[in-house]
Amino acid sequence: MNNFNYxxxxxxxxxxxxxxxLACCTVSESSVKVGKTTSHIIWLFEQALKGKKGxxxxxxxxxFPLANIAFSRMKAQVSYPQLFLMNLFPNLDLPYRMVLIFGLNQLMSQTLYT
Structure with a gap:
């Protein structure tokens, strides 16, 4: 999918x-404003770049407020916002029908990568 420079x-x-x-799960415990959300949205975005259609x-x-913070930061950090086909909370839609979902209630019946 990655046909652009990242x-x-x-x-x-x-x-x-x-x-x-390389762990299947990581735990980040620290004080506020040290970059937990940043590192996690970078990881999620990089996983999405490796994803397959759908x-x-x-x-x-x-x-909800924490999901909205992560969603807003992801949108703000991508230097090429046209990459997102649709960017209305809680979804950021990428080409090839891949979706970044922020929160708990969306598409829970779908196959998800966390």
């Missing part, structure tokens, strides 16, 4: 360890 934004070493982890990718949050 350059990962600058991140710290601890964020790089999260994004590049794949869905879910950013799970315990509540």
């Amino acid at each position: 350059t990962r934004p600058p991140i710290t070493n601890y964020q790089k360890a999260i994004v590049d982890s 794949d869905n990718f879910l950013f799970v949050t315990p509540n």
